[in-house]
Amino acid sequence: MNKKLQIIEDHESSVRSYVRSFPAVFTKARGYRIWDEDGNEYIDFFAGAGALNYGHNEPAMKKKLVDYILDDGITHSLDKATDAKVEFIDKFNEVIMKPRNMDYKIMFPGPTGTNTVESALKIARKMTGRTDIVSFTNGFHGMTIGSLAVTGNSMKRKGAGIPLSHTVTMPYDNFVNDEKDTLDYFERFLEDNGSGVAIPAAVIFETVQGEGGINAASIEWMQRLERICREWGIMLIVDDVQAGVGRTGTFFSFEPAGIKPDVVCLSKSIGGYGLPLAITLIKPEFDKWKPGEHNGTFRGNNMAFVTATESLTYWEDPEFEKSVQAKAATVTDFLTNMIEKYPEMQGRLKGRGLMQGIASDVEGFSEKVAEHAFERYMIMETAGGHDEVFKLFPPINIDEEGLQAGLEIIELSIQDALK
Numbered sequence: 001m002n003k004k005l006q007i008i009e010d011h012e013s014s015v016r017s018y019v020r021s022f023p024a025v026f027t028k029a030r031g032y033r034i035w036d037e038d039g040n041e042y043i044d045f046f047a048g049a050g051a052l053n054y055g056h057n058e059p060a061m062k063k064k065l066v067d068y069i070l071d072d073g074i075t076h077s078l079d080k081a082t083d084a085k086v087e088f089i090d091k092f093n094e095v096i097m098k099p100r101n102m103d104y105k106i107m108f109p110g111p112t113g114t115n116t117v118e119s120a121l122k123i124a125r126k127m128t129g130r131t132d133i134v135s136f137t138n139g140f141h142g143m144t145i146g147s148l149a150v151t152g153n154s155m156k157r158k159g160a161g162i163p164l165s166h167t168v169t170m171p172y173d174n175f176v177n178d179e180k181d182t183l184d185y186f187e188r189f190l191e192d193n194g195s196g197v198a199i200p201a202a203v204i205f206e207t208v209q210g211e212g213g214i215n216a217a218s219i220e221w222m223q224r225l226e227r228i229c230r231e232w233g234i235m236l237i238v239d240d241v242q243a244g245v246g247r248t249g250t251f252f253s254f255e256p257a258g259i260k261p262d263v264v265c266l267s268k269s270i271g272g273y274g275l276p277l278a279i280t281l282i283k284p285e286f287d288k289w290k291p292g293e294h295n296g297t298f299r300g301n302n303m304a305f306v307t308a309t310e311s312l313t314y315w316e317d318p319e320f321e322k323s324v325q326a327k328a329a330t331v332t333d334f335l336t337n338m339i340e341k342y343p344e345m346q347g348r349l350k351g352r353g354l355m356q357g358i359a360s361d362v363e364g365f366s367e368k369v370a371e372h373a374f375e376r377y378m379i380m381e382t383a384g385g386h387d388e389v390f391k392l393f394p395p396i397n398i399d400e401e402g403l404q405a406g407l408e409i410i411e412l413s414i415q416d417a418l419k
């Protein structure tokens, strides 16, 4: 084995996983490309599982960051006011919230996606005085005890070592059948309250389940879910950690449904440059924590504020959103063609925007496609309860040449997997 990988093999905890799927030592990256120590160039259709929507080392963000550091900009400040923080809040408000008529307080819960989810669950419980949270099978929300309790993946849940409580997990949209909808069941469950079933504090969901198999909820399902929550005074939390920040073709993934969640969780690409940053957007009426009631040392990394502010420049130009949607349409056409051209893979189209893939009913097929893609110098992930989906996650600012180069490798990898 390569000496560097041997160091990892000898000393890193056995929980490591991506180093096993992609056994190379990476040294450099730019845009959609990443190089290993032998100079091999890979196409990155993984994009840090959604943390690198603008690609690696995006030049404008890099310049801002380097200038900031050279100028002795503040790196750590707890939640004190810094220029970097003020500029981020101001630009987020002007460029993202105002044009969308959104009115939310911005909270910094800690550096990761798990932190924003955990804060959302706490707010919902504190605001309603209720305990239970409704979540969905195949949902993924994080690894701390609270966020794991709403994560619908038995392998991950077993990692806790104890039973996880205070969650009601229901099948996601389209997971029952065409005649029966989860939301019929949900309404029935609420109406049966007289039988002692507790009304939940909140519902948490992803509009497209990133880890759980890029399952996309329909617009109507999301709207009905919102209506039920309003009717019963249940808080609606959208976990946009993976599907947000442009991944599905609009800044917030729930925009096409026109819903107004009470709490929105963002992380991954909100920092812009792959630096850790998370924000929780809270409707003003639920912004009731006392100062210090939820704190943490790394809430709002100033370097991430600098790159996050710069990343919002993309969203000042309405053409950007359209360009993401056009690329998404190219991917849909490509995948639809693949499914028709290679019926042996028994493929189904999954996802929305630049968060699409193919679920194969042939056991182990999607994993094989990802493995062959790696042999062909492309990084691509699988998703779903049985890794039945191969998942295309290019940076959303990828150019046509990069997109086409990636799609070509995917077709070749499908052919390899069928051999």
Ligand code: PMP
Binding pocket: 049, 112, 113, 114, 115, 117, 140, 141, 142, 143, 206, 210, 211, 239, 240, 241, 242, 243, 267, 268
């Ligand atoms: N929510 C969703 C939808 C996610 O995809 C993830 C990460 N895959 C998380 C929460 C947790 O984020 P983090 O890994 O940054 O804690």
